[in-house]
Amino acid sequence: MQQAYKLSIFYYILFSLLLILSAVMLFEHKIGFSYNSVLDYYIGNEDKFIPAQSAAGILKIVLPHIFVFGLFAMVLLHFLVFTDLKSRRVFLILIYVTFITALLDIFTPFMIISGWSFFAYIKILSFFTFLSLTLFTLWLLFRKIR
Amino acid sequence: MKFTVVKNIQKNSSMSLILRGFLLFILLYLISDVLVLKSGFGITFEAVNTTLKGNEELYIDAMNEASFLEFWHTQIFFIMMILLTLSSIFIRVANRSRAILTNALMLSAITSLISLPLTFYLSNFFTYIYVIAYFFWHAIALYMILYALWKLNATSV
Numbered sequence: 001m002q003q004a005y006k007l008s009i010f011y012y013i014l015f016s017l018l019l020i021l022s023a024v025m026l027f028e029h030k031i032g033f034s035y036n037s038v039l040d041y042y043i044g045n046e047d048k049f050i051p052a053q054s055a056a057g058i059l060k061i062v063l064p065h066i067f068v069f070g071l072f073a074m075v076l077l078h079f080l081v082f083t084d085l086k087s088r089r090v091f092l093i094l095i096y097v098t099f100i101t102a103l104l105d106i107f108t109p110f111m112i113i114s115g116w117s118f119f120a121y122i123k124i125l126s127f128f129t130f131l132s133l134t135l136f137t138l139w140l141l142f143r144k145i146r
Numbered sequence: 147m148k149f150t151v152v153k154n155i156q157k158n159s160s161m162s163l164i165l166r167g168f169l170l171f172i173l174l175y176l177i178s179d180v181l182v183l184k185s186g187f188g189i190t191f192e193a194v195n196t197t198l199k200g201n202e203e204l205y206i207d208a209m210n211e212a213s214f215l216e217f218w219h220t221q222i223f224f225i226m227m228i229l230l231t232l233s234s235i236f237i238r239v240a241n242r243s244r245a246i247l248t249n250a251l252m253l254s255a256i257t258s259l260i261s262l263p264l265t266f267y268l269s270n271f272f273t274y275i276y277v278i279a280y281f282f283w284h285a286i287a288l289y290m291i292l293y294a295l296w297k298l299n300a301t302s303v
Binding site: 003004005007008011012014015016018019022023025026029030068071072075 | 260
């Protein structure tokens with residue numbers, strides 16, 4: 001790989017870390033990381049004066065995220081061909097799990113407002129799994145280009 | 147990213163045309179970005195401070211934290227994707243100063259993005275850094291786009 005392209009990838013890693021930081025701050029501020037706060041945010045809480053989210057309202061947030069998650073995951077994962085990840089099996093598992101957790105993170109709110117409260121756990125779990133896998137991939141990339 | 151492995155990009159007329167079209171769109175995005183920011187968030191020290199912290203004399207409310215975090219989050223994503231593609235094209239066509247310019251572009255963009263929450267949560271002082279870094283990375287990006295367009299145009303049919 002050309003030295004100059006390593007520079008682009010290095011900055012992509014830095015931007016990704018900033019994006020993850022902003023995502024965590026936004027999630028923590030708007031929703032919260034506990035089971036109850038996720039339920040409150042999506043199905044509302046009269047005692048706390050929190051209005052329930054409608055399917056249309058969630059769709060407005062979900063729409064740009066479908067494109068963004070797909071693009072971000074694709075760009076990040078396609079850099080894996082430059083890394084030392086020799087095992088094709090691990091490579092495939094990483095790709096599958098990253099896309100599946102991204103999908104779960106995006107679509108679990110619809111399940112929550114449909115009455116499946118259990119999906120609040122899946123929402124939190126998929127959010128952190130996606131971020132962890134992203135950080136792991138970024139670390140693999142960083143190791144390769146340093 | 148096929149263009150990163152094409153041997154002589156200037157002589158590949160179709161790839162050159164695609165990249166010129168793409169660069170034109172990045173140029174339009176950057177111009178629109180400045181215009182949109184000017185009419186909303188602000189691009190001067192006073193305007194950015196007023197948007198973030200509000201102004202009692204003008205009865206302008208401060209931006210709430212959720213709106214700020216959404217704005218910041220969106221900005222990071224768009225700038226990241228645009229600068230990754232722009233720097234990849236520039237690196238492909240430029241012969242000299244590509245590392246210096248790429249570093250300057252990326253560092254100033256990251257500085258402007260980090261200055262935003264520092265302004266919101268800490269001090270108005272960081273507004274100066276944000277505005278200066280914002281215009282600095284836009285100026286470098288503009289130069290990189292024009293240079294890449296010129297290089298691609300010079301040697302293609």
